[in-house]
Amino acid sequence: MTDAARPRLRRFLPVGVLVLLALLPLGFEQYKLYVASLTLVYLVMAIGLNLTLGYAGQISLAHGAFMAFGSYGVAILGQRGWPVEVGLAVGAIVAFACGILVGFPALKVKHHFLAMVTLGFNIMVFLVLRNWESLTGGSFGISGIARPRWGLFSFGSDRAYYVYMVGWATLVVGSAYWILTSRWGRAFRAIRENEMRAEALGVSLRNYKLMAFAIGAAYAGIGGALFAPLLGYIDPGAYTLDRSIQFLMMVVMGGLGRFAGPFLGAILVTVLPEVLRASEGLYLVIYALAVILMMLFMPKGLVGIWDWAAGRRDAGAQPPVPAPPGRLRTG
Amino acid sequence: MTDFLQLMVAGVSIGAIYAMVAIGFVLLWQTSNTINFAQGEFVVLPAFAMVLFWMTLRLPFALALLATVLVSTLLLGFGVRKLLVARLLQAGVLPLVIATIGLSLLIRYSLQQFWTPLALPFPALFPRAPLRLGAVVLAWEELLNVAFAGAVIGALQLFITRTKLGWAMQAVAQNRTLATVLGIDVGRLITITFVLNAALTAVAAILIAPVYLVKYDIGIGLGLKAFYAAIIGGFNQMRGALLGGLLVGIVETLSAAYVSGPFRDAAVLVILIAVLLWKPEGLWGAKEEWAS
Numbered sequence: 286m287t288d289a290a291r292p293r294l295r296r297f298l299p300v301g302v303l304v305l306l307a308l309l310p311l312g313f314e315q316y317k318l319y320v321a322s323l324t325l326v327y328l329v330m331a332i333g334l335n336l337t338l339g340y341a342g343q344i345s346l347a348h349g350a351f352m353a354f355g356s357y358g359v360a361i362l363g364q365r366g367w368p369v370e371v372g373l374a375v376g377a378i379v380a381f382a383c384g385i386l387v388g389f390p391a392l393k394v395k396h397h398f399l400a401m402v403t404l405g406f407n408i409m410v411f412l413v414l415r416n417w418e419s420l421t422g423g424s425f426g427i428s429g430i431a432r433p434r435w436g437l438f439s440f441g442s443d444r445a446y447y448v449y450m451v452g453w454a455t456l457v458v459g460s461a462y463w464i465l466t467s468r469w470g471r472a473f474r475a476i477r478e479n480e481m482r483a484e485a486l487g488v489s490l491r492n493y494k495l496m497a498f499a500i501g502a503a504y505a506g507i508g509g510a511l512f513a514p515l516l517g518y519i520d521p522g523a524y525t526l527d528r529s530i531q532f533l534m535m536v537v538m539g540g541l542g543r544f545a546g547p548f549l550g551a552i553l554v555t556v557l558p559e560v561l562r563a564s565e566g567l568y569l570v571i572y573a574l575a576v577i578l579m580m581l582f583m584p585k586g587l588v589g590i591w592d593w594a595a596g597r598r599d600a601g602a603q604p605p606v607p608a609p610p611g612r613l614r615t616g
Numbered sequence: 617m618t619d620f621l622q623l624m625v626a627g628v629s630i631g632a633i634y635a636m637v638a639i640g641f642v643l644l645w646q647t648s649n650t651i652n653f654a655q656g657e658f659v660v661l662p663a664f665a666m667v668l669f670w671m672t673l674r675l676p677f678a679l680a681l682l683a684t685v686l687v688s689t690l691l692l693g694f695g696v697r698k699l700l701v702a703r704l705l706q707a708g709v710l711p712l713v714i715a716t717i718g719l720s721l722l723i724r725y726s727l728q729q730f731w732t733p734l735a736l737p738f739p740a741l742f743p744r745a746p747l748r749l750g751a752v753v754l755a756w757e758e759l760l761n762v763a764f765a766g767a768v769i770g771a772l773q774l775f776i777t778r779t780k781l782g783w784a785m786q787a788v789a790q791n792r793t794l795a796t797v798l799g800i801d802v803g804r805l806i807t808i809t810f811v812l813n814a815a816l817t818a819v820a821a822i823l824i825a826p827v828y829l830v831k832y833d834i835g836i837g838l839g840l841k842a843f844y845a846a847i848i849g850g851f852n853q854m855r856g857a858l859l860g861g862l863l864v865g866i867v868e869t870l871s872a873a874y875v876s877g878p879f880r881d882a883a884v885l886v887i888l889i890a891v892l893l894w895k896p897e898g899l900w901g902a903k904e905e906w907a908s
Contacts, residue, residue: 338710344709344710344713400651401843401847401851401892402892402896404843405847405885405888405889405892406889408885408888409885409889412882412885416882530653530717533713533714533717534714534717534718537710537711537714538714541710566725566728566729567729569721569725569729570722570725570726570729572721573718573719573721573722573725574718574722575718576714576715576717576718576721577700577715577718577719577722580704580707580711580712580714580715580718581700581703581704581715584704584707584708584711
């Protein structure tokens with residue numbers, strides 16, 4: 286993504302635009318502000334999954350479960366009087382540890398097994414959340430989750446909490462940028478492009494893949510931790526396999542392995558249903574059609590449009606699976 | 617004991633239907649690396665088609681069955697292969713996975729929106745009269761379900777092990793590049809697999825419709841069960857999907873009868889997770905080559 290020769294303006298322009306975009310929703314009415322807040326949660330989740338899937342090429346269907354660790358971390362510790370930040374940290378660490386536990390055996394075998402192991406893991410976590418009533422409140426969930434408070438200053442209002450979330454999202458975006466430009470990011474990309482070559486060059490496949498998976502899981506934990514106080518109420522229904530599939534779609538539709546991908550994907554997945562809601566029950570049909578058409582004509586995701594508009598078709602990352610020479614040319 | 621026997625037969629009866637769906641799923645994976653997330657909807661659409669041909673248009677049963685299989689193989693076999701898969705195969709596993717997710721949503725919500733959100737009743741295909749064997753009471757319906765599904769799976773097995781096309785399919789499943797070098801038209805075989813899968817799901821649809829009723833959203837559970845069956849049994853072998861399907865049906869039926877409380881649905885999942893942890897290639901699958 287970075288290019289030392291690129292003029293300084295082009296590097297800082299996107300940051301400026303992002304800051305403006307991030308602050309714009311503060312002027313929105315309540316419901317639109319809520320949608321914007323939700324977009325931030327999804328952005329954090331998508332950045333994590335993009336790291337796992339887009340850069341390291343590992344299919345994960347458990348990001349809904351990793352998200353649950355963050356949400357329940359905040360909710361359960363909150364009930365016991367701990368601040369949101371502690372719950373967030375605990376949730377992210379548990380998600381990271383589970384990422385290692387799930388990824389370690391799965392990464393021994395070919396990548397589609399990781400998809401299946403993570404699918405099973407997500408269903409298992411859902412069942413535990415629903416049935417461990419003394420801890421998680423069972424299918425009723427946990428309500429009355431407080432928003433963060435720093436001394437006298439409370440992030441209780443929707444606008445203040447939005448600013449709080451923008452702060453965390455900035456941290457996540459910044460750290461992901463740092464990871465991807467460090468030697469780690471280069472190793473991730475080397476693995477995705479050609480495993481055998483990367484290993485021959487001295488990249489430890491197993492360790493880097495595992496880290497890419499676990500860091501992605503930790504980001505999902507952070508996203509979940511931000512989600513719980515936003516609603517003030519959580520129940521297991523929010524962390525099903527469907528949710529994980531939704532994240533997968535978000536990342537692929539945004540653009541795999543591209544830094545801008547999660548931003549576009551998160552906006553698309555939250556805004557599109559809102560726009561289509563006017564069409565009543567038809568919106569799910571239209572949404573499904575949009576997904577299929579997008580995969581057919583833009584398998585590189587929305588980032589592909591950007592590339593096409595900027596006239597740099599061949600720049601940037603390739604899809605995670607090395608494609609044969611006769612690949613479709615798409616914008 | 618008689619209870620147990622009766623439950624076993626019921627479990628095998630439903631499991632045989634799951635096995636058919638799972639076998640199609642595994643065949644698709646083997647020849648074309650397609651993880652078909654729409655497999656459940658591939659059962660639902662033919663079930664609706666059968667309702668249309670048999671109950672609404674009042675065609676004779678055999679004709680309605682034929683029409684349903686035809687519609688399914690044309691739309692879900694040929695159509696999906698030519699319109700979706702042909703273009704997406706080249707883009708890698710992931711865009712195809714997302715496209716099948718989109719397809720499952722499209723079929724599910726189109727049926728809900730343009731047909732009906734209600735459950736449609738479906739008459740029993742076989743007599744529901746009981747069959748008494750001493751103290752054991754079995755339903756004719758269950759036994760005939762098993763016989764019907766068994767015949768279809770047996771025919772498929774014969775096709776794969778005894779015909780040239782079947783051998784070619786096995787070759788493609790084992791090594792696509794080598795199969796191409798040997799002069800096998802891989803693209804045509806993928807088309808044949810899609811058509812076979814659509815025929816399998818159409819037959820499964822007709823067998824399962826009297827049990828589940830016909831509703832737009834039953835595909836979610838069915839697809840998941842086929843997925844469980846394939847993972848538990850083994851993703852790279854037809855016998856794995858067959859045995860996995862039977863196992864899922866039996867465990868589900870037994871746990872519904874004997875396990876009470878919140879973990880009733882969990883029995884199959886416990887097996888799933890145990891298999892993933894200790895034998896990730898599946899109980900009856902062949903060992904995969906290691907990635908690293």
